[in-house]
Amino acid sequence: MSTFDFDFTEDQIIELLKGNKEPGEWFEAMEEILPYYEITTVNRVAGFIAQCAHESNNFRITEENLNYSAKGLNAVFPKYFVKAGRDAQQYHRQPEKIANVVYANRMDNGDTASVTDGASAVVVLSN
Numbered sequence: 001m002s003t004f005d006f007d008f009t010e011d012q013i014i015e016l017l018k019g020n021k022e023p024g025e026w027f028e029a030m031e032e033i034l035p036y037y038e039i040t041t042v043n044r045v046a047g048f049i050a051q052c053a054h055e056s057n058n059f060r061i062t063e064e065n066l067n068y069s070a071k072g073l074n075a076v077f078p079k080y081f082v083k084a085g086r087d088a089q090q091y092h093r094q095p096e097k098i099a100n101v102v103y104a105n106r107m108d109n110g111d112t113a114s115v116t117d118g119a120s121a122v123v124v125l126s127n
Contacts, residue, residue, distance in 0.1 A: 066095040
């Protein structure tokens with residue numbers, strides 16, 4: 001496993017993750033896992049932390065809230081519901097069922113019939 005190409009410190013994470021009550025734990029996790037995925041340069045670490053912090057409210061939210069109403073589904077995910085001819089009412093306030101549709105055929109997932117645990121994703125990095 002490689003090391004970081006710059007001085008990666010807990011103080012940096014404390015400064016970056018304002019409002020997070022456990023920045024030290026996040027630093028330890030990042031220090032261990034980022035080199036495994038070759039996220040070791042200042043630009044790669046900065047990009048990873050920026051995207052993940054944005055998606056998770058500074059690493060405070062570790063589960064995606066997909067508890068949408070039918071109206072919300074058609075507004076937020078029109079590609080998967082209204083435009084796809086899918087009846088959003090059948091998914092109203094059913095987060096796991098919604099996740100199975102939204103994450104099907106993406107990120108190496110199969111179709112909606114094969115995705116049975118779309119709701120288990122913790123952090124999704126979007127393009």
